[in-house]
Amino acid sequence: xxxxxxxxxxxxxxxxxxxxxxxxxxxxxxxxxxxxxxxxxxxxxxxxxxxxxxxxxxxxxxxxxxxxxxxxxxxxxxxxxxxxxxxxxxxxxxxxxxxxxxxxxxxxxxxxxxxxxxxxxxxxxxxxxxxxxxxxxxxxxxxxxxxxxxxxxxxxxxxxxxxxxxxxxxxxxxxxxxxxxxxxxxxxxxxxxxxxxxxxxxxxxxxxxxxxxxxxxxxxxxxxxxxxxxxxxxxxxxxxxxxxxxxxxxxxxxxxxxxxxxxxxxxxxxxxxxxxxxxxxxxxxxxxxxxxxxxxxxxxxxxxxxxxxxxxxxxxxxxxxxxxxxxxxxxxxxxxxxxxxxxxxxxxxxxxxxxxxxxxxxxxxxxxxxxxxxxxxxxxxxxxxxxxxxxxxxxxxxxxxxxxxxxxxxxxxxxxxxxxxxxxxxxxxxxxxxxxxxxxxxxxxxxxxxxxxxxxxxxxxxxxxxxxxxxxxxxxxxxxxxxxxxxxxxxxxxxxxxxxxxxxxxxxxxxxxxxxxxxxxxxxx
Amino acid sequence: xxxxxxxxxxxxxxxxxxxxxxxxxxxxxxxxxxxxxxxxxxxxxxxxxxxxxxxxxxxxxxxxxxxxxxxxxxxxxxxxxxxxxxxxxxxxxxxxxxxxxxxxxxxxxxxxxxxxxxxxxxxxxxxxxxxxxxxxxxxxxxxxxxxxxxxxxxxxxxxxxxxxxxxxxxxxxxxxxxxxxxxxxxxxxxxxxxxxxxx
Numbered sequence: 160x161x162x163x164x165x166x167x168x169x170x171x172x173x174x175x176x177x178x179x180x181x182x183x184x185x186x187x188x189x190x191x192x193x194x195x196x197x198x199x200x201x202x203x204x205x206x207x208x209x210x211x212x213x214x215x216x217x218x219x220x221x222x223x224x225x226x227x228x229x230x231x232x233x234x235x236x237x238x239x240x241x242x243x244x245x246x247x248x249x250x251x252x253x254x255x256x257x258x259x260x261x262x263x264x265x266x267x268x269x270x271x272x273x274x275x276x277x278x279x280x281x282x283x284x285x286x287x288x289x290x291x292x293x294x295x296x297x298x299x300x301x302x303x304x305x306x307x308x309x310x311x312x313x314x315x316x317x318x319x320x321x322x323x324x325x326x327x328x329x330x331x332x333x334x335x336x337x338x339x340x341x342x343x344x345x346x347x348x349x350x351x352x353x354x355x356x357x358x359x360x361x362x363x364x365x366x367x368x369x370x371x372x373x374x375x376x377x378x379x380x381x382x383x384x385x386x387x388x389x390x391x392x393x394x395x396x397x398x399x400x401x402x403x404x405x406x407x408x409x410x411x412x413x414x415x416x417x418x419x420x421x422x423x424x425x426x427x428x429x430x431x432x433x434x435x436x437x438x439x440x441x442x443x444x445x446x447x448x449x450x451x452x453x454x455x456x457x458x459x460x461x462x463x464x465x466x467x468x469x470x471x472x473x474x475x476x477x478x479x480x481x482x483x484x485x486x487x488x489x490x491x492x493x494x495x496x497x498x499x500x501x502x503x504x505x506x507x508x509x510x511x512x513x514x515x516x517x518x519x520x521x522x523x524x525x526x527x528x529x530x531x532x533x534x535x536x537x538x539x540x541x542x543x544x545x546x547x548x549x550x551x552x553x554x555x556x557x558x559x560x561x562x563x564x565x566x567x568x569x570x571x572x573x574x575x576x577x578x579x580x581x582x583x584x585x586x587x588x589x590x591x592x593x594x595x596x597x598x599x600x601x602x603x604x605x606x607x608x609x610x611x612x613x614x615x616x617x618x619x620x621x622x623x624x625x626x627x628x629x630x631x632x633x634x635x636x637x638x639x640x641x642x643x644x645x646x647x648x649x650x651x652x653x654x655x656x657x658x659x660x661x662x663x664x665x666x667x668x669x670x671x672x673x674x675x676x677x678x679x680x681x682x683x684x
Numbered sequence: 685x686x687x688x689x690x691x692x693x694x695x696x697x698x699x700x701x702x703x704x705x706x707x708x709x710x711x712x713x714x715x716x717x718x719x720x721x722x723x724x725x726x727x728x729x730x731x732x733x734x735x736x737x738x739x740x741x742x743x744x745x746x747x748x749x750x751x752x753x754x755x756x757x758x759x760x761x762x763x764x765x766x767x768x769x770x771x772x773x774x775x776x777x778x779x780x781x782x783x784x785x786x787x788x789x790x791x792x793x794x795x796x797x798x799x800x801x802x803x804x805x806x807x808x809x810x811x812x813x814x815x816x817x818x819x820x821x822x823x824x825x826x827x828x829x830x831x832x833x834x835x836x837x838x839x840x841x842x843x844x845x846x847x848x849x850x851x852x853x854x855x856x857x858x859x860x861x862x863x864x865x866x867x868x869x870x871x872x873x874x875x876x877x878x879x880x881x882x883x
Contacts, residue, residue: 171791510776
């Protein structure tokens with residue numbers, strides 16, 4: 160049995176009701192677009208971050224100490240079995256002369272937490288410096304900058320040779336706090352290792368062996384780091400006592416020297432070693448080591464939280480859209496099968512089997528579903544995550560060059576929902592129709608039984624109503640499913656609209672209230 | 685040509701054919717104990733006032749509706765016992781039906797409507813030949829909406845005979861009736877029913 164004519168009949172079914180066909184495609188496309196886009200934005204954000212961190216081998220933890228990191232500490236760190244790589248660096252907070260800018264100048268770091276070169280080149284010697292790319296507009300290449308108090312930096316003046324992006328600092332606006340200037344860092348800078356003169360290192364950057372294979376934003380990663388970090392902390396804490404004793408001895412010696420000099424001025428020569436140092440005069444802080452994970456750096460944890468927040472949205476919004484899409488597809492397909500009742504009867508009478516009769520509806524519904532999903536996916540994997548990431552990363556340094564990935568999950572789920580509300584529904588409706596006898600199908604469907612609505616049983620009210628009002632009331636209460644659909648559809652859309660406005664208005668007010676009503680003081684240097 | 689059976693036994697035999705409908709407590713009889721037989725090659729016309737049950741009888745004979753009790757034997761087979769699948773095959777291969785309202789597929793041309801019937805049987809009449817038989821060869825590419833009522837009926841007839849069925853059933857073929865003598869090839873049994881205007 161050939162079926163070519165049945166396929167020929169399937170095409171006009173689409174082209175003669177193109178509006179209906181396209182409506183289904185667009186609605187399913189919309190639901191898919193929202194679902195896929197929202198589901199992918201979070202993972203895309205994290206993939207972008209993850210790739211950046213991997214590329215620059217961002218440290219798992221950084222170690223600082225109030226007494227710096229000496230050779231003993233270095234050995235402790237390197238010898239810890241959990242440690243994969245360790246690097247040691249200097250930094251100094253400085254004020255730029257003739258400006259309000261405060262920079263944290265780091266020594267060059269190539270192996271761990273490396274910098275991304277944006278413009279120019281890295282500093283080659285102790286007279287060259289590269290600045291944060293966020294200061295690209297304030298400073299230019301070749302410019303000489305001078306620091307008023309260079310601290311451990313050997314030179315005061317440097318030539319700007321490049322602009323870099325640090326993998327350690329993610330937030331565009333909040334770099335960190337400092338003791339100098341107005342207390343807020345303007346940006347970071349990098350110069351060569353030998354530009355610094357210091358007996359100890361200010362910072363150590365460490366990567367652990369077991370974290371390499373873990374996804375940087377995952378719970379597994381965080382737990383692993385806490386675990387290893389704890390071991391590192393315990394190991395370093397053992398150095399505290401010796402360090403303390405060493406600095407106490409140093410302090411005592413200085414105290415003795417100073418006291419001896421003072422006594423000498425008064426004409427009393429005395430051996431410094433004979434001077435007692437009272438315990439209450441020993442004002443030394445106890446050595447401590449601070450180990451910071453990635454979460455402690457500004458912008459890192461909010462980056463992760465934002466990415467997870469978006470995914471939660473994906474479980475709410477698209478449900479609405481898919482629900483509307485499913486409802487419309489449902490009723491459309493049901494109506495389609497109804498309209499074809501006599502044709503179905505004719506085909507049955509001619510001796511066509513159920514499978515052959517189903518071809519037209521199968522083609523219609525499945526093609527609409529697939530086209531809708533494809534259309535929605537094309538935009539959903541590209542346009543929407545792009546939009547969302549741009550919005551969330553507005554204040555992050557990771558906001559450029561982000562990745563847009565593909566994952567099968569959202570696509571397959573959308574396809575399942577689409578096919579459920581088109582193909583499955585039409586097949587179910589068709590099945591009902593096909594169960595009837597051909598003779599019954601060829602007869603026009605008998606009109607639905609009229610019935611009285613409750614309102615009619617209140618005679619004084621019923622008499623009061625105009626004819627149009629009566630007809631409207633009948634329609635509302637007789638065709639409950641239609642009424643329900645309309646109400647749900649409008650309610651859903653209104654809800655989404657109001658929510659959108661609500662979010663916007665709520666967020667707009669925050670800045671104003673916080674900085675005008677709550678924080679009434681601004682301190683300036 | 686068409687095979688003729690030289691046996692004397694009847695081609696169609698109805699024995700106590702009954703069709704009832706239940707409406708609450710009451711039973712409505714559409715057909716009640718109908719018994720008759722038709723020989724091969726016989727032309728039969730069924731007349732009756734409206735509501736007599738003519739359409740029901742035709743539907744039962746055509747395998748479009750099951751009866752409630754009794755035997756319906758066509759070419760030796762009791763189709764009253766057929767299941768849905770067997771009835772589908774019966775309708776496909778053995779039976780040609782011309783409907784009261786023609787029931788052409790609106791999105792297909794006249795030629796395609798006839799082809800719809802021709803393509804499901806292995807040994808069909810050529811579509812062009814079927815349309816020539818009803819004098820509509822020149823309108824084969826028109827859609828039903830572009831044909832007059834009589835032309836639509838002729839397409840329906842072409843569709844029915846294209847299958848070369850054993851049995852041809854026609855429902856309300858008023859316009860067609862005049863032309864039956866024009867087609868001597870059709871020597872198989874035909875049941876036709878005329879509306880109450882002629883009863």
